[in-house]
Amino acid sequence: MKKLTAIVITIVLFLLAGCGRAPNEVNTPQDAEGKTIGALAGTPSIRLASEIGMPKAFDSAELMMSALRLGEIDCAIMESTTAADLVSNTPGVRILYEPLMEYEQRIAIPKENAALLVAVDEALEELERNGTLRGLYNKYFARRNFRYEPPEETEPRTGILTVALPPDSPPFSFMDADGKFVGMDVEVIIAISDYLGVELKVLEYDAWELVTAVWHGRADLALGWHPGEEEELINTSMPYAKVVQVVIVRR
Numbered sequence: 001m002k003k004l005t006a007i008v009i010t011i012v013l014f015l016l017a018g019c020g021r022a023p024n025e026v027n028t029p030q031d032a033e034g035k036t037i038g039a040l041a042g043t044p045s046i047r048l049a050s051e052i053g054m055p056k057a058f059d060s061a062e063l064m065m066s067a068l069r070l071g072e073i074d075c076a077i078m079e080s081t082t083a084a085d086l087v088s089n090t091p092g093v094r095i096l097y098e099p100l101m102e103y104e105q106r107i108a109i110p111k112e113n114a115a116l117l118v119a120v121d122e123a124l125e126e127l128e129r130n131g132t133l134r135g136l137y138n139k140y141f142a143r144r145n146f147r148y149e150p151p152e153e154t155e156p157r158t159g160i161l162t163v164a165l166p167p168d169s170p171p172f173s174f175m176d177a178d179g180k181f182v183g184m185d186v187e188v189i190i191a192i193s194d195y196l197g198v199e200l201k202v203l204e205y206d207a208w209e210l211v212t213a214v215w216h217g218r219a220d221l222a223l224g225w226h227p228g229e230e231e232e233l234i235n236t237s238m239p240y241a242k243v244v245q246v247v248i249v250r251r
Contacts, residue, residue: 022071024250029100032247035074038064043171045077048101048245065090068250079141080244087248096247104239105172105185108214108222116220117235123195124240132191137241140171140184148187150194159198163189164205164219172224185223188240 026032033052039045041057049055056073058064061082067073069092077100078086087095107124109117127133135146165173165181173183181202193200205213210222215233 022250026075026247026249027096029096029098029247032075032077032100036072038067038073038076040064040078043079044169044243045079045245049077061086065093065248068093068248071250074249076248077245078248080246081138081142083246083248085142092251093248094251096249099244100247101243101245103243105223105241105243106239107189107237108211108225109235109237110214110217110220111233111235113220114235117237119196120192120221120237123192124238126195127188127191127240133188133240136184136187136191141243148191150190155197157197157199160201161189161193161196161198162201162203162218162220164203164210164213164222165189166207166210166224167204169207169224184241189221189223 026035035053036056037049037053038056038058039049040061041059046055046057053074056067058067061078064073064076065086068076069090080095080099083095087093107120109120124133132148136148138144139146165185167173167175167181169183169185171183172185173181176182181204186202189202190200203213203219205219205222207224210225211234213219214222
């Protein structure tokens with residue numbers, strides 16, 4: 001039995017070392033089209049993988065890297081910060097130089113409410129200065145420990161800030177097991193409301209309805225959309241996060 005166990009371990013190490021491994025066929029992000037693509041379950045990467053190829057969700061980055069090295073998937077998609085940390089500790093894989101996608105997260109605000117735009121940008125500048133935005137980004141994309149600590153209340157809050165969020169866009173905004181909104185965008189807007197000294201009211205909208213909700217005055221602002229032609233209808237805040245999706249392949 002001991003001899004058999006030793007043989008099995010030798011075979012596993014042999015495979016993990018790269019012998020018998022499938023050759024890499026993804027040398028540019030464009031090569032990933034139509035391929036079997038790994039991504040972490042519950043992240044924007046899995047939706048992106050489904051748009052360009054055949055997605056395969058993994059519960060852990062370690063399992064995904066193992067599948068990549070053994071040729072069970074052609075490549076993997078991850079946010080760049082998380083990918084850099086992972087690849088630095090995983091032999092036999094590399095990140096393609098050209099990113100697959102880059103986009104900025106901004107807040108949609110009604111054009112007629114210029115004062116709110118100024119106030120939100122001031123709040124974001126402070127949250128960037130004190131490290132809150134980077135901490136929240138690392139918490140949700142790099143799985144690092146960070147806890148937002150609200151400031152001590154000095155004055156009663158005045159006014160209500162109504163925000164529209166999608167319920168199915170992890171890790172930005174989604175529902176937990178208790179039906180409560182959680183995610184990076186949720187914590188960002190909580191921090192903004194703390195800075196402005198206002199109460200927060202969260203409204204649930206599908207992603208494609210967010211801009212319309214702001215445009216028609218149903219919400220004071222919205223998070224969870226990507227700026228595009230809709231900017232003709234609404235104002236946009238300064239970016240509070242820049243997301244870069246990269247492709248990981250076998251060496």
